Amino acid sequence: MTTLDTEPATPAATVDVGAVASFTITLRIRRFNPEVDPEPHWEDYQVQAYGSERVLDALHKVKWEQDGTLTFRRSCAHGVCGSDAMRINGRNRLACKTLIKDASPDRPITIEAVKGLPLLKDLVVDMEPFFDSYRDVMPFLIPSGHEPTRENLQSREERARFDETTKCILCAACTTSCPVFWTDGQYLGPAAIVAAHRFIFDSRDHGARERLEVLNDREGVWRCRTTFNCTEACPRGIHVTAMIAEVKKALLTRTM
Ligand code: SF4
Numbered sequence: 619m620t621t622l623d624t625e626p627a628t629p630a631a632t633v634d635v636g637a638v639a640s641f642t643i644t645l646r647i648r649r650f651n652p653e654v655d656p657e658p659h660w661e662d663y664q665v666q667a668y669g670s671e672r673v674l675d676a677l678h679k680v681k682w683e684q685d686g687t688l689t690f691r692r693s694c695a696h697g698v699c700g701s702d703a704m705r706i707n708g709r710n711r712l713a714c715k716t717l718i719k720d721a722s723p724d725r726p727i728t729i730e731a732v733k734g735l736p737l738l739k740d741l742v743v744d745m746e747p748f749f750d751s752y753r754d755v756m757p758f759l760i761p762s763g764h765e766p767t768r769e770n771l772q773s774r775e776e777r778a779r780f781d782e783t784t785k786c787i788l789c790a791a792c793t794t795s796c797p798v799f800w801t802d803g804q805y806l807g808p809a810a811i812v813a814a815h816r817f818i819f820d821s822r823d824h825g826a827r828e829r830l831e832v833l834n835d836r837e838g839v840w841r842c843r844t845t846f847n848c849t850e851a852c853p854r855g856i857h858v859t860a861m862i863a864e865v866k867k868a869l870l871t872r873t874m
């Protein structure tokens with residue numbers, strides 16, 4: 619039998635497929651069907667997988683080969699659309715960016731819906747409260763004066779000022795990893811603050827004053843307790859806690 623050195627220590631039932639070995643993993647998924655279940659419950663599924671596959675691939679195998687009622691969101695499968703954030707082994711991750719070999723496959727891989735948003739079914743939560751907060755910060759460019767008649771230019775340095783927060787894909791991994799958000803669903807949350815940051819520091823935008831007012835609310839930026847869960851969870855590598863700190867500083871030093 620030939621196995622790759624890079625494969626993890628494999629549990630039982632290793633199977634040869636050419637030069638690469640697949641092995642049996644257990645997905646422990648928190649299931650909930652609101653039509654029949656009074657409470658969510660855990661169910662185990664055995665799946666044959668390769669270490670180089672993603673958790674999303676394993677979820678597809680369960681859905682397509684074992685139980686078609688398993689419900690989860692996904693679209694691009696390449697870390698772009700932000701629709702498959704879930705708790706994998708207790709941490710918020712994108713299922714399409716988490717490799718099986720990195721998810722401790724020698725023991726059951728736990729998969730559950732993100733926390734803090736209403737659970738609809740299995741791994742699907744109601745995202746509306748999340749997008750309500752996003753809309754609250756006015757995530758669009760607010761120009762001043764008349765309609766522009768030519769390009770609104772900015773320097774490289776001005777563009778770089780908010781580059782990091784343009785990378786957000788609105789997956790909600792940050793907001794739903796935040797303990798303040800878990801206990802106070804009214805808190806705007808890290809993702810909304812990241813969205814506000816993207817425009818507050820854009821030299822072409824003239825809505826900073828209004829956005830900062832929204833963020834100065836008692837459920838705004840001051841609710842952040844700097845736990846860094848959001849930064850750890852972000853699949854885009856955004857330093858979310860640092861971005862929140864920049865918005866706090868802008869509020870403290872604002873002259874407008
Ligand atoms: S900041 Fe990161 S974790 Fe939060 S919504 Fe955007 S991409 Fe997702």
Ligand code: FES
Nearest residue numbers: 695697699700714
């Ligand atoms: S499916 Fe699009 S980000 Fe994972």
